Amino acid sequence: xxxxxxxxxxxxxxxxxxxxxxxxxxxxxxxxxxxxxxxxxxxxxxxxxxxxxxxxxxxxxxxxxxxxxxxxxxxxxxxxxxxxxxxxxxxxxxxxxxxxxxxxxxxxxxxxxxxxxxxxxxxxxxxxxxxxxxxxxxxxxxxxxxxxx
Amino acid sequence: xxxxxxxxxxxxxxxxxxxxxxxxxxxxxxxxxxxxxxxxxxxxxxxxxxxxxxxxxxxxxxxxxxxxxxxxxxxxxxxxxxxxxxxxxxxxxxxxxxxxxxxxxxxxxxxxxxxxxxxxxxxxxxxxxxxxxxxxxxxxxxxxxxxxxxxxxxxxxxxxxxxxxxxxxxxxxxxxxxxxxxxxxxxxxxxxxxxxxxxxxxxxxxxxxxxxxxxxxxxxxxxxxxxxxxxxxxxxxxxxxxxxxxxxxxxxxxxxxxxxxxxxxxxxxxxxxxxxxxxxxxxxxxxxxxxxxxxxxxxxxxxxxxxxxxxxxxxxxx
Numbered sequence: 431x432x433x434x435x436x437x438x439x440x441x442x443x444x445x446x447x448x449x450x451x452x453x454x455x456x457x458x459x460x461x462x463x464x465x466x467x468x469x470x471x472x473x474x475x476x477x478x479x480x481x482x483x484x485x486x487x488x489x490x491x492x493x494x495x496x497x498x499x500x501x502x503x504x505x506x507x508x509x510x511x512x513x514x515x516x517x518x519x520x521x522x523x524x525x526x527x528x529x530x531x532x533x534x535x536x537x538x539x540x541x542x543x544x545x546x547x548x549x550x551x552x553x554x555x556x557x558x559x560x561x562x563x564x565x566x567x568x569x570x571x572x573x574x575x576x577x578x579x
Numbered sequence: 580x581x582x583x584x585x586x587x588x589x590x591x592x593x594x595x596x597x598x599x600x601x602x603x604x605x606x607x608x609x610x611x612x613x614x615x616x617x618x619x620x621x622x623x624x625x626x627x628x629x630x631x632x633x634x635x636x637x638x639x640x641x642x643x644x645x646x647x648x649x650x651x652x653x654x655x656x657x658x659x660x661x662x663x664x665x666x667x668x669x670x671x672x673x674x675x676x677x678x679x680x681x682x683x684x685x686x687x688x689x690x691x692x693x694x695x696x697x698x699x700x701x702x703x704x705x706x707x708x709x710x711x712x713x714x715x716x717x718x719x720x721x722x723x724x725x726x727x728x729x730x731x732x733x734x735x736x737x738x739x740x741x742x743x744x745x746x747x748x749x750x751x752x753x754x755x756x757x758x759x760x761x762x763x764x765x766x767x768x769x770x771x772x773x774x775x776x777x778x779x780x781x782x783x784x785x786x787x788x789x790x791x792x793x794x795x796x797x798x799x800x801x802x803x804x805x806x807x808x809x810x811x812x813x814x815x816x817x818x819x820x821x822x823x824x825x826x827x828x829x830x831x832x833x834x835x836x837x838x839x840x841x842x843x844x845x846x847x848x849x850x851x852x853x854x855x856x857x858x859x860x861x862x863x864x865x866x867x868x869x870x871x872x873x874x875x876x877x878x879x880x881x882x883x884x885x886x887x888x889x890x891x892x893x894x895x896x897x
Binding site: 542543544545546548550551552554555557558559561562565 | 635
């Protein structure tokens with residue numbers, strides 16, 4: 431029973447496109463993408479049950495595919511659950527891509543900062559204050575000159 | 580003609596040749612002395628700075644034109660006003676190439692070594708709203724108003740003769756919050772009237788702080804306030820004052836050295852031997868809170884001696 435269920439899952443996965451190999455967000459995925467851990471888990475389960483094989487592909491041995499003449503309700507339910515899970519995963523992935531895109535836009539601006547010591551900051555602050563006081567003194571002098579006339 | 584006289588004459592000619600406001604920059608790639616052309620009229624101020632990039636500090640109103648004689652990749656200008664003022668910045672006559680990587684960004688606060696003042700927990704705007712980018716699309720930002728008495732601009736100008744003019748104007752702020760002190764000595768009274776916010780007064784010097792008055796928890800009406808519970812420290816209270824010390828400008832990364840959550844009318848003083856000393860008033864918004872304090876620069880012999888073979892990073896407090 432479990433072997434038949436696993437085989438049906440493998441057959442279903444075999445018609446799905448393989449997951450994307452490149453990094454970064456894709457604009458429009460062609461079809462639902464299974465997260466890699468799920469694929470690996472299925473592959474593991476498949477390979478473990480058959481007593482061998484690697485994790486390279488969940489469809490490791492096509493010659494082991496056995497078509498069942500009649501599908502049981504349990505298998506249908508399992509397939510339905512798998513489909514629902516696939517759709518949920520797709521929705522989550524799309525939401526994550528949107529969030530990542532927004533974060534990418536915000537993170538495009540480099541975190542601007544100056545590696546400035548406090549000593550230098552105080553120096554330029556004192557310069558600016560001296561300039562301000564000089565300007566104020568000049569302004570007061572002009573005011574006094576105009577009052578004196 | 581002596582060297583000093585020639586330098587003064589040259590600078591006098593430079594100041595006459597500037598078309599509008601002050602054309603100025605400090606550019607250092609190696610150590611040199613920069614004489615401010617404005618102050619040469621009154622007094623000679625020679626300051627040696629050593630910094631890779633270009634840097635300036637503006638404390639006066641006016642129009643300031645920045646002209647790049649050669650590519651300037653990392654430039655910043657700090658702007659500071661009086662504690663009871665906020666700063667209005669406006670860009671005009673901008674001649675830069677945004678598509679080539681030039682930018683001008685105005686920031687509501689100061690950023691120093693990756694730390695922001697005011698910190699994110701003390702500022703009312705999220706970080707991305709504190710930046711105004713001239714090159715942003717679709718709407719380029721050319722005006723900005725600070726929320727406190729400090730602001731700054733960052734700019735990169737790669738083409739020679741690129742320029743822009745910055746108009747600095749100061750506006751009165753009746754209830755200042757988050758202040759950077761211009762001087763290592765002075766006094767201030769900070770008031771938070773029925774506002775749920777935190778305000779910091781930052782002094783970028785090691786100072787002795789004397790709290791002369793602290794009024795917390797004045798109720799809005801004559802209702803009796805509930806018995807204040809005794810907390811370990813004041814962090815459980817809604818309204819309190821804390822003294823912070825650290826070596827950065829971000830108050831959220833500084834060390835609390837003392838806190839007070841009961842009103843006092845006498846003197847309370849503390850020496851903070853850190854690069855930055857802060858008085859921070861935390862307010863729940865239920866009351867009118869007020870703190871008055873004085874501060875003075877610690878003398879060299881008052882600064883704590885660094886202990887040998889010590890692993891402590893924290894600047895000493897007495």
